[in-house]
Amino acid sequence: MNKQRMADLVVIGGGPAGLAAAIEARRHGVRDILLLERDRELGGILPQCIHNGFGLHLFKKELTGPEYAECFIDELKDLNIEYKLDTMVLRIHKNRIIEAVSPNEGYFRVQARAVILAMGCRERTRGALLIPGSRPAGIFTAGTAQRLVNIEGSPVGKKAVILGSGDIGLIMARRLTLEGANVEAVVEMMPYPGGLNRNIVQCLHDFEIPLLLSHTVVNVYGRDRLTGVEIARVDQNQKVIPGTRQSIECDTMLLSVGLIPENELSVQCGIELDPTTQGPVVDEHMQTSIDGIFACGNVVHVHDLVDYVTEESRKAGRSAAAYIEHKTKTCELRIKTVPGKSIRYIVPHYVNWDQSDQDLEFFFRSRDVHDRASLVVNLDGKLIKTIRRRHLVPGEMQHIKLKRKMLPICSKQSTLSISIL
Amino acid sequence: MRLFYWRMKPMYDIAIIGGGITGCFLARQLCRYALKTVLIEKNTDVADETTKANSGIIHSGYDACPGTLKAKLNRLGNPMFDAICRDLGVPFQRIGSLTLALSEEEIPVLQQLYERGQANEIGGLSLLSAEAVRKTEPRIHSRVKAALLAKTAGIVDPFGLAIALAENAADNGTDIRLNSRVVGIRRENDGYVLTTPSGWIKARYVVNCGGVFAGEINELLSPARFRIRPVKGEYIVFDKQVGDLVRHVVFQCPSEKGKGVLVTPTVHGNLMVGPNSQDVEDKEDVSTTRSGLDEILATAGNSVETIPLPLAITGFSGLRASADTGDFVIEELSGYRGFINAAGIDSPGLTASPAIAELVIDLLKSGGLKLTPNPAFDPIRKPIVNVVNLSEEEKSELIRKDPRYGRIICRCESITEGEIVEAIRRRVGARSVDGVKRRVRAGMGRCQGGFCGPRVLEILARELHVSRCQVVKDRGASYLLSEQ
Numbered sequence: 001m002n003k004q005r006m007a008d009l010v011v012i013g014g015g016p017a018g019l020a021a022a023i024e025a026r027r028h029g030v031r032d033i034l035l036l037e038r039d040r041e042l043g044g045i046l047p048q049c050i051h052n053g054f055g056l057h058l059f060k061k062e063l064t065g066p067e068y069a070e071c072f073i074d075e076l077k078d079l080n081i082e083y084k085l086d087t088m089v090l091r092i093h094k095n096r097i098i099e100a101v102s103p104n105e106g107y108f109r110v111q112a113r114a115v116i117l118a119m120g121c122r123e124r125t126r127g128a129l130l131i132p133g134s135r136p137a138g139i140f141t142a143g144t145a146q147r148l149v150n151i152e153g154s155p156v157g158k159k160a161v162i163l164g165s166g167d168i169g170l171i172m173a174r175r176l177t178l179e180g181a182n183v184e185a186v187v188e189m190m191p192y193p194g195g196l197n198r199n200i201v202q203c204l205h206d207f208e209i210p211l212l213l214s215h216t217v218v219n220v221y222g223r224d225r226l227t228g229v230e231i232a233r234v235d236q237n238q239k240v241i242p243g244t245r246q247s248i249e250c251d252t253m254l255l256s257v258g259l260i261p262e263n264e265l266s267v268q269c270g271i272e273l274d275p276t277t278q279g280p281v282v283d284e285h286m287q288t289s290i291d292g293i294f295a296c297g298n299v300v301h302v303h304d305l306v307d308y309v310t311e312e313s314r315k316a317g318r319s320a321a322a323y324i325e326h327k328t329k330t331c332e333l334r335i336k337t338v339p340g341k342s343i344r345y346i347v348p349h350y351v352n353w354d355q356s357d358q359d360l361e362f363f364f365r366s367r368d369v370h371d372r373a374s375l376v377v378n379l380d381g382k383l384i385k386t387i388r389r390r391h392l393v394p395g396e397m398q399h400i401k402l403k404r405k406m407l408p409i410c411s412k413q414s415t416l417s418i419s420i421l
Numbered sequence: 422m423r424l425f426y427w428r429m430k431p432m433y434d435i436a437i438i439g440g441g442i443t444g445c446f447l448a449r450q451l452c453r454y455a456l457k458t459v460l461i462e463k464n465t466d467v468a469d470e471t472t473k474a475n476s477g478i479i480h481s482g483y484d485a486c487p488g489t490l491k492a493k494l495n496r497l498g499n500p501m502f503d504a505i506c507r508d509l510g511v512p513f514q515r516i517g518s519l520t521l522a523l524s525e526e527e528i529p530v531l532q533q534l535y536e537r538g539q540a541n542e543i544g545g546l547s548l549l550s551a552e553a554v555r556k557t558e559p560r561i562h563s564r565v566k567a568a569l570l571a572k573t574a575g576i577v578d579p580f581g582l583a584i585a586l587a588e589n590a591a592d593n594g595t596d597i598r599l600n601s602r603v604v605g606i607r608r609e610n611d612g613y614v615l616t617t618p619s620g621w622i623k624a625r626y627v628v629n630c631g632g633v634f635a636g637e638i639n640e641l642l643s644p645a646r647f648r649i650r651p652v653k654g655e656y657i658v659f660d661k662q663v664g665d666l667v668r669h670v671v672f673q674c675p676s677e678k679g680k681g682v683l684v685t686p687t688v689h690g691n692l693m694v695g696p697n698s699q700d701v702e703d704k705e706d707v708s709t710t711r712s713g714l715d716e717i718l719a720t721a722g723n724s725v726e727t728i729p730l731p732l733a734i735t736g737f738s739g740l741r742a743s744a745d746t747g748d749f750v751i752e753e754l755s756g757y758r759g760f761i762n763a764a765g766i767d768s769p770g771l772t773a774s775p776a777i778a779e780l781v782i783d784l785l786k787s788g789g790l791k792l793t794p795n796p797a798f799d800p801i802r803k804p805i806v807n808v809v810n811l812s813e814e815e816k817s818e819l820i821r822k823d824p825r826y827g828r829i830i831c832r833c834e835s836i837t838e839g840e841i842v843e844a845i846r847r848r849v850g851a852r853s854v855d856g857v858k859r860r861v862r863a864g865m866g867r868c869q870g871g872f873c874g875p876r877v878l879e880i881l882a883r884e885l886h887v888s889r890c891q892v893v894k895d896r897g898a899s900y901l902l903s904e905q
Contacts, residue, residue, distance in 0.1 A: 088832070103825060106827055122872065125867075128731075130733055135707075144870075224893075252903075
């Protein structure tokens, strides 16, 4: 009765991260790969992102989401990488046994030599923010609305307010406008927008959609369908300023208030998470705290650009290939990365000490807005590099490269910190 | 011909107005007898008002004032839950409750509660020292000085229970009329005629289980001797990650405003805090308020050391149907033989509900209703299968027979298409996205339907043979999509 098969590599998730990781692993010689996707098609969120702007960094051209996904899906198929759709992983065990279920195969187990986690992320909801008011129909997360509009062809509403200025919210402000709806305002609690500057310009300014910074939704009205929201201005501590409340009539509210890496499987498996990113703690090979289990893409930390997800996932694919070939160099001596002043987080969390000449890349986000800032990199308190940046905002992920030889000696307690001065 | 049809319309023995927990329990318990019963509910679903927004606590019964109906029916109702929930396949856990003394001054209050419990003939009560409390509940607030342990308290899913009761009643021949608001009641020689927008219903006996609207229903016939005040209570539910923050239902000492804010695990493994208590005017206002949510968070923060605010899933509120008499009103309406009020069913209404049903049945009997046993009564309702909790073999077997049980639609709660279809196709099946959620928990998890919402909508449209634009979130015109 119990079906158990073997695989060299199981990739969990068939979005941009899982696709790139599987392809890269195959290119590095991994033969028996199995990719498991819970949705009915590959591509993750990309098929619903019908706007362009994908691939600028990687392919030097502007693709739409479906086009970007297609490049990888085609390659995956050309490389004969096995994938299963409509397949939900129920559990990952420390010994790399995967339990999954699908309508076609029923319940099954796979024993993998290596695993790559590429489950992506989910959207924060109204409930998580505890926005008071009634609970009518017409409140969606921006991504759900995007799916309904772009994949299912179902209009979600005629008059909308968007809470949060994350990228999907900005894109949906434009999308709803193009669909003939009125977007009354995009309301952002912080004094700066959450999404990429290019989306502010192309999605809001070009369509004359007001962006209300330092504002938030404080009440929701409507018994059956949403009839309006009340917004108010907030101070620096995000507290509502009395006397600034105003009502906006609308039948739809979209929320773009943050993304949360989907790590329920990781937690169950006992993989260590970083409380800030809410993703696994990883080393420079994208290996998690459990041997042979790697992670990449938005399940590790939320990216702004899919191009970077692809690059990170390729790294995970190569590392998994090396691991399967017993070529991975993890060692006792590891440098821990520590977010310094004004830095929210750094990925990777650890760097293994080795003598190769490979470059090291560090991704991080600032806590707040900085103009003409210096990024200061310290190893065990000693300055090793200073980099100047014109503009740093939390909404745009930063990265720096370091040569391995810049990290010459290390003890068991070595730390590398990045700070903004 | 038309006249003939008119005459042939059935005369029910009993019409129950209101499909909340009181009405559903009564409908199901009446199935033991050979009777023709109709349950009339104005909403699209049963359990859609007070019953769905409730603490879900089966109280031990020390709290109610000795001598009241509340005290008596709480005592009688509590022990009935094990067998009924087992028959109906509804999760019920007797986890016990702790009532905390948060200061030295409150220790005597616990002693009084203990004594009141003795007066109410409640077993399983004991006083715990601060040390003993911390031993059993390590996350309890350090200021806690003592606690009253009530071993017989438990937790249940209130809407799941009401739905299961309605379903079992329907399986046993009860007619369930949804979307039927009773707008008029007239006495006729041998009973009552109830008017609803979709036609009239005749019954020899009528039981008013109208919840917050019980007064209005009564007044369709004659002035009521009670008034129902809606008292709002707000709640916050947290992620299953923190479902084990406490192991008991944790109360604070009660005040005149009620049993106060509690912290409890739910039968589904979440953590819940609430409710506050606020008099409101509007009997349909179930909105939450900033001040209310802040109040319950602050108050719950006195019971446990930390409230895991970032793991909040959602907030909601419900209205208690409190009678101005201070007690349940369960009696025949004076001057109207065969019309029985079951009104003012606020806390401990859920706990008392099986005993309320028995009391109403006694009243019907003394009002002349003949109760002959129904030999065909089947008390068993099979729960909707929960695929993820099956063994490997059972999973494989079920999916082989019906592949839809292998397609997970709700990721957070691991709910399959097969379960959702079952929730829709059963008797008293789901007709809305929230109806599906209340039956099988799809959309109840941390993403709040973000991923599964569009899929559930699609399945509902397919199963109900309507366009997706006609699918509603919950009631009335709560359409999820707008017209093209």
